[in-house]
Amino acid sequence: MxxxxxxxxxxxxxxxxxxxxxxxxxxxxxxxxxxxxxxxxxxxxxxxxxxxxxxxxxxxxxxxxxxxxxxxxxxxxxxxxxxxxxxxxxxxxxxxxxxxxxxxxxxxxxxxxxxxxxxxxxxxxxxxxxxxxxxxxxxxxxxxxxxxxxxxxxxxxxxxxxxxxAPDLAAVHDTALLSGMYGMFAGFFQAVALADAEGIGAPAVTSALVRWLGAAADALPQFAQEIDRRAYATTTSNLRMNAVGLRDILAATEARGLPTDLLAPLLRLFEEQVAAGHAEASLSRTVESLRVPR
Incomplete structure (x- = not known):
């Protein structure tokens, strides 16, 4: 060529x-x-x-x-x-x-x-x-x-x-990256709906959300290392803490008459890991409820 x-x-x-x-x-x-x-x-x-x-x-x-x-x-x-x-x-x-x-x-x-x-x-x-x-x-x-x-x-x-x-590898990456993007959009839509229920406009909550998501994204490379090593020990944000926090968020959502369809499945994954004895593990261990067993 x-x-x-x-x-x-x-x-x-x-x-x-x-x-x-x-x-x-x-x-x-x-x-x-x-x-x-x-x-x-x-x-x-x-x-x-x-x-x-x-x-x-x-x-x-x-x-x-x-x-x-x-x-x-x-x-x-x-x-x-x-x-x-x-x-x-x-x-x-x-x-x-x-x-x-x-x-x-x-x-x-x-x-x-x-x-x-x-x-x-x-x-x-x-x-x-x-x-x-x-x-x-x-x-x-x-x-x-x-x-x-x-x-x-x-x-x-x-x-x-x-x-x-392999000809399909770019598409595999694409499917993964777009899954992450749509997960972010799901959280955004839930956030603005919850704020709207209290009379807070979408631009107001979005300003703080963008700042917070930027900070939260900084944790992803560390999570990626934990996932590849299957080493989930943490002294910070464990699964028990996140399960409690997300449960409270869903309760507040329901109390305002809003659906919880977007985030309820995530809570089920947290609870599955906690029930399996991993309450003190890193939040990143949630992936074990999703990945193909090895």
Whole structure:
């Protein structure tokens, strides 16, 4: 595979939603010859005005680029588009930035490699406005040689990290990271609902919450070390203390007529660990009620 430089690689982008348009904007700003395709062809108009070339079909678009980037709605759409590109993918590198689970990544990898192309899966951590800025980062997995060959281009989208040769590893990381994100959102929604019940506006409670969550997040690297070592001794915030605290929070929530659906399952995990004799252990030991037994 011939090494590439950021200004010599023809790039194809399949999909012109918010992410796809942001990716194309970065490529055009860096002087790339960029071919685009989208099911709704009119979305290509503004990009063509900036220098992109519109293709009529996925196959035509794929044939124009040595690097083919896919950013569509979901796995089903990605599969349909890549199947439509067919033999035009041969000899190219496909980088799939469509959000999907590990099973989807394995399926798409099989489809792409079956057409004679290299497959790289990616998980983008950026809103469209931050693509191509230092705030964006992307995790990649799959064909390491293809990733290395095209890294000068891929790094234009955001700081890239290669997490392994298996095509589904970026999606595994993505599933884990987004699980943490949605858990944070769940706590936020519960917090503002509880404050609202007492007439406290969401902005007021959020200001303090953001500060507190930042401090709480500082504990996570230590928790991670405890979890990997399965060493849960602590002299600070143990499971008994947290079970009592969360029980009080849920009681106050119920007293205000609010549902406890978001946090009650966490209390059950705390109580399970306490009942198993781990009351004095670190809060991080809660993961033992979730992880696959070894």
């Amino acid at each position: 011939t090494p590439t430089t950021p200004h010599t690689v023809p790039v194809t982008v399949l999909g012109l939603g918010n992410l796809g348009q942001a990716l194309v904007g970065v490529l055009l700003a860096q002087g790339h010859p960029t071919t685009v395709w989208n099911r709704s062809a009119h979305r290509a108009g503004p990009l063509v005005a900036r220098g992109a070339t519109a293709a009529a079909t996925p196959a035509e678009a794929a044939a124009a680029g040595g690097l083919v980037v896919v950013a569509v709605l979901d796995h089903d759409a990605a599969r349909e588009v890549l199947a439509g590109a067919g033999g035009a993918l041969a000899g190219r590198t496909v980088v799939n930035l469509t959000t999907g689970g590990p099973e989807a990544a394995r399926d798409l990898a099989a489809l792409v490699t079956g057409q004679g192309a290299a497959y790289v899966d990616g998980a983008v951590y950026a809103v469209p406005q931050t693509v191509g800025t230092p705030d964006a980062f992307v995790l990649y997995s799959g064909d390491a040689a293809a990733y290395d060959a095209h890294r000068p281009v891929l790094d234009l989208f955001g700081e890239g990290t290669f997490v392994g040769d």
